[in-house]
Amino acid sequence: MSAHSSLHLAASPIEAASDDAFPHVAIGRLRRMGRLSAPLPTALGGEGLCEPERVGDLRRLLTEIGRDSLPVGRLYEGHVNALALVLRYADAETREVLARDALDGHLFGVWNTEPKDNGLTLDPAGRLRGAKSFASGAGFVTRPLVTARMPDGRSLMLILRLKAGERADLSEWRVHGMRATATGTVDFSGLHVGEGAVIGAPDDYFRQPFFFAGAWRFLAVQLGGMEAVVETHRAHMRATGRSSDPHQQARFGRSLIALESCRLLVAQAADIVAAEALPPERVIAGVNLARAAVDQAGLDVLTLAQRSVGLAGFLDDHPLEAQMRDLATYLRQPAPDFALTGMAAHVLDCETPLHALWPEVRSQGCEA
Numbered sequence: 045m046s047a048h049s050s051l052h053l054a055a056s057p058i059e060a061a062s063d064d065a066f067p068h069v070a071i072g073r074l075r076r077m078g079r080l081s082a083p084l085p086t087a088l089g090g091e092g093l094c095e096p097e098r099v100g101d102l103r104r105l106l107t108e109i110g111r112d113s114l115p116v117g118r119l120y121e122g123h124v125n126a127l128a129l130v131l132r133y134a135d136a137e138t139r140e141v142l143a144r145d146a147l148d149g150h151l152f153g154v155w156n157t158e159p160k161d162n163g164l165t166l167d168p169a170g171r172l173r174g175a176k177s178f179a180s181g182a183g184f185v186t187r188p189l190v191t192a193r194m195p196d197g198r199s200l201m202l203i204l205r206l207k208a209g210e211r212a213d214l215s216e217w218r219v220h221g222m223r224a225t226a227t228g229t230v231d232f233s234g235l236h237v238g239e240g241a242v243i244g245a246p247d248d249y250f251r252q253p254f255f256f257a258g259a260w261r262f263l264a265v266q267l268g269g270m271e272a273v274v275e276t277h278r279a280h281m282r283a284t285g286r287s288s289d290p291h292q293q294a295r296f297g298r299s300l301i302a303l304e305s306c307r308l309l310v311a312q313a314a315d316i317v318a319a320e321a322l323p324p325e326r327v328i329a330g331v332n333l334a335r336a337a338v339d340q341a342g343l344d345v346l347t348l349a350q351r352s353v354g355l356a357g358f359l360d361d362h363p364l365e366a367q368m369r370d371l372a373t374y375l376r377q378p379a380p381d382f383a384l385t386g387m388a389a390h391v392l393d394c395e396t397p398l399h400a401l402w403p404e405v406r407s408q409g410c411e412a
């Protein structure tokens with residue numbers, strides 16, 4: 045997990061030939077390296093990556109995977125998110141059963157988004173009806189954590205057991221980038237919820253600050269995607285002998301500022317979430333600060349790379365082409381306007397001096 049290493053998760057030659065191929069090779073590699081079980085506590089056979097004091101390691105791993113491949117980063121982030129929810133909310137027995145599934149190599153995911161007119165519901169007899177949309181790893185994730193609405197309107201987290209390929213519809217995932225994530229629709233109508241499926245109490249999924257603050261993990265992955273774009277931008281300048289041009293230097297310098305400022309803000313966001321020491325609204329504002337910064341900076345590094353590399357970067361044999369499509373697509377996350385204005389409103393309304401809003405809360409070993 046050093047800053048210079050690579051997990052070698054870029055698409056295999058066969059998978060790269062069609063960039064909508066699910067990254068079996070990379071996920072298999074993560075499985076063999078023990079990364080699918082690493083989020084579990086050591087007592088359950090993992091490496092404790094979800095423990096607060098390991099937040100720096102988890103953040104660096106997410107960025108490292110995102111740097112190699114944003115689709116793989118998205119899938120791994122969903123896997124970590126599901127295990128983190130299980131560890132936080134499930135009872136001891138369910139935690140143990142699901143930890144064994146992770147150790148056995150099952151891929152987890154969190155499927156919350158749903159079609160407006162066909163959302164997932166759970167009836168009193170334990171039967172599901174409806175679907176989830178934009179579900180990453182559809183057909184490949186065999187332990188999805190889904191949210192299902194109960195008759196009283198509250199929402200319950202369930203871990204469902206699926207076989208590979210079961211119920212997945214990828215026909216509408218014809219998309220600009222992130223094609224390899226297999227983000228599809230999964231209809232669960234008729235499925236009966238088995239024993240041990242329920243995670244936590246109703247509406248636990250939406251408990252704050254964890255619901256909004258968990259965004260720090262996708263920011264860490266996006267940061268890796270930004271880094272890949274800036275690295276390719278640099279490589280192109282060097283390969284074409286254009287590094288000494290002052291216009292190119294100025295654009296590259298602005299790219300680096302965008303990237304490295306985000307690295308600091310994402311590290312700060314991860315640390316304040318892990319510390320659980322500040323009021324929930326302040327934690328959420330700190331994460332939203334990083335969200336708004338990454339959203340803008342991600343678009344900036346794309347524009348700067350496009351201007352510097354020029355048309356060559358749009359040819360499909362140039363690495364920038366797929367990196368740009370993946371980053372532009374993955375930057376689209378829920379309610380970005382609210383992230384910016386909610387954070388601004390919180391700071392405008394509070395009396396705390398700016399320098400004391402997010403005091404240093406770094407846990408041991410979490411230096412940026």
Ligand SMILES: Cc1cc2nc3c(=O)[nH]c(=O)nc-3n(C[C@H](O)[C@H](O)[C@H](O)COP(=O)(O)OP(=O)(O)OC[C@H]3O[C@@H](n4cnc5c(N)ncnc54)[C@H](O)[C@@H]3O)c2cc1C
Nearest residue numbers: 154155156157178179180222227373376377378379380381
């Ligand atoms: C590659 C990829 C994989 C994904 N995988 C999963 C997954 O596995 N599981 C899952 O649950 N989801 C997944 N998602 C979906 C994701 O969680 C979000 O639902 C999705 O990215 C939201 O994007 P959006 O642009 O439609 O957001 P929106 O929130 O609709 O934002 C679009 C624009 O509308 C504005 N806006 C938002 N709300 C309002 C409002 N009420 N009034 C006016 N304007 C508004 C926003 O600020 C923004 O400007 C995935 C998404 C991507 C890109």
